[in-house]
């Protein structure tokens with residue numbers, strides 16, 4: 001059974017393995033080491049038989065969340081893992097009275113765009129030449145005005 005839990009230091013090796021397979025940034029270990037200390041960061045991890053299959057994380061920036069990354073091992077894709085990880089982030093945001101979630105996604109990343117659309121995100125803008133290879137980014141957003149009490153939002 002797949003469990004969805006908050007990131008802990010014991011997940012480090014698994015997180016690095018997923019990051020390296022999905023993004024190969026070369027900075028995975030250092031990045032997660034920093035994220036363990038980052039007070040505005042919240043990550044959920046999908047774990048099956050102690051193996052990390054995927055993760056999703058956000059930063060809470062003054063009451064608005066930015067999704068930092070969502071990634072799932074290739075061999076475990078299309079099992080609903082990313083969808084469940086994003087649901088964990090959404091539930092966290094609702095509990096924390098966060099008003100909106102924002103993210104950037106490569107315009108060519110159709111799986112991710114479809115995933116975010118399925119999870120209620122809408123395109124809210126575009127950043128030209130956003131990535132290192134000058135690829136454009138779509139900005140996507142999900143707002144919680146109707147789902148949260150607006151008085152609690154910044």
Ligand SMILES: CC(C)(COP(=O)(O)OP(=O)(O)OC[C@H]1O[C@@H](n2cnc3c(N)ncnc32)[C@H](O)[C@@H]1OP(=O)(O)O)[C@@H](O)C(=O)NCCC(=O)NCCS
Pocket residue numbers: 022069070071072073076077078079080081082083084104105106109110111112114115116118
């Ligand atoms: C994007 C990614 C996280 C999706 O993970 P996943 O666990 O396979 O996604 P899910 O199984 O939860 O899929 C949920 C929905 O997303 C959409 N989706 C996911 N993969 C898709 C694909 N390859 N093509 C089209 N739609 C896709 C579908 O709507 C899917 O629902 P369905 O299976 O009922 O059709 C995964 O492909 C990945 O890790 N990619 C590399 C890293 C990355 O690009 N991350 C996003 C950075 S912004």
